[in-house]
Amino acid sequence: MTDGPEGAPRRPRLSRELVLHAALRLVDEQGLEALTMRRLGQELGRDPMALYRYATNRAALLDGVAELVLAQLVISADTPDWQEQLRRAAHQFRQLALAHPNVVPLIVTRPLATPLALRPIGTLRPLEQMLELLIAAGYPPVRALHLYRSYWGLLHGHVLNELQEVVVDPEATDALLRLGLDRLPPEEFPRLRGLAKALLAGYDGAAALDESLDLLLNGLQAVEQQAPAPGSRRRRAAPPARR
Amino acid sequence: MTDGPEGAPRRPRLSRELVLHAALRLVDEQGLEALTMRRLGQELGRDPMALYRYATNRAALLDGVAELVLAQLVISADTPDWQEQLRRAAHQFRQLALAHPNVVPLIVTRPLATPLALRPIGTLRPLEQMLELLIAAGYPPVRALHLYRSYWGLLHGHVLNELQEVVVDPEATDALLRLGLDRLPPEEFPRLRGLAKALLAGYDGAAALDESLDLLLNGLQAVEQQAPAPGSRRRRAAPPARR
DNA sequence: ACGTAGCGTCTACACCGTAGACACGTTGAG
DNA sequence: CTCAACGTGTCTACGGTGTAGACGCTACGT
Structure with a gap:
């Protein structure tokens, strides 16, 4: 304006x-x-x-934009319930992604061009805060790092998933989808075609994110039997690790 | 001729x-x-x-390249052990990504520009095969779709993670990393700096992928105990137990 | 033999990132 | 107050880019 x-x-x-x-x-x-x-x-x-x-560059400009968005993400380590904190951060990240969908490719992709140590500080802060959170929760630093990677990967993956589900024109979706599915040879894509209504039904991103987080956190809990357990209390069957 | x-x-x-x-x-x-x-x-x-x-386009050319790589991914649904099949496919995908790192941004990002139903067929085939696999394992179609999304998101996330860990010149890594870490204010990035040696130690991508898969599959198993049980019900059953 | 349809080429245009020299206003030292 | 230095923005120019449109050529069906 x-x-x-x-x-x-x-x-x-x-x-x-x-x-x-x-x-x-x-x-x-x-x-x-x-x-x-x-x-x-x-x-x-x-x-x-x-x-x-x-x-200095157009590339640097792109990095700057990504940093600008990512820097809005704040993870505080002061809450006792670290799992809740993880969920909150995840949803916060999701909201950022939805607010700036065009920036998401930058966020997930630009780091590929820059070694971790040289990335813009605004990008590293969430990493630090996340590590702090996990270490405070009782994980040994190296394990926290691994966990961070899984978690961050999940976030990136989810956001990429969700964004490609978003449709610009929800009215055109129906026709478009049918058009697209009709194109597929029925004998080769029976399952996909069978899911037409589910695909049309729309996509609840927040629910899907929670689902994925459930998987991660539950899995974490299940794996804890053989590793030093942090602030959780429950115990169940212990599956052996592989490779 | x-x-x-x-x-x-x-x-x-x-x-x-x-x-x-x-x-x-x-x-x-x-x-x-x-x-x-x-x-x-x-x-x-x-x-x-x-x-x-x-x-028709440079963009179409990019899509074509992504499709070319992705089409090499084959998921067969004929094995009784579907979890093992999932792992195999994951590692196969990882290998593809490592073989064509420059294509990865396309693979994870290009679909954002194309609604699912209009994507190149070679890209949809893994989806169909994956659905077949999960449905054969006993999951109801819609749940299979959700699971597929989590799984695929995990794969994308992991590959993005791993690729940014890859260093072109492993000899320069050390100096580079220190240089980068020294740049960070110690009081603001204590955890990250503390992990310097872990970061230097290198990154076992296959192991990390397995770790993430463990989390997903274990989490899946854990969730099954309270939700309608999928794994062991259908005729082509495959119990959720892991080896 | 001859149309004709598709493959490849040529020309042209608008747009792009950015190197390098330069104009200008501000500022700090004398 | 003067003047030099510096930071900021401008101008010009160059090589590269995607692609529209008209056109030649070659191969083939008939």
């Missing part, structure tokens, strides 16, 4: 914050491909080259 | 297969950004515009 798309004389001094926020807005509204040095420059009423004072 | 006298430049007739394989090779060897219509054209000794006969 506040002005037309072009020729706006308004020009506050640039700053990294300002640039990144404009970039995020652009990505949110028009997708990743729209985040272009030229377009962002125009959005800010500046020459595209000005941006290079605040991000 | 088409076997004429071999001239100076060899130019077999193009085909979608041929184009996609060349594209995959390019991505494998030089990364995603190197997959450019012009470069691919040059690679094939053809005008870039020729490619548009076999892929």
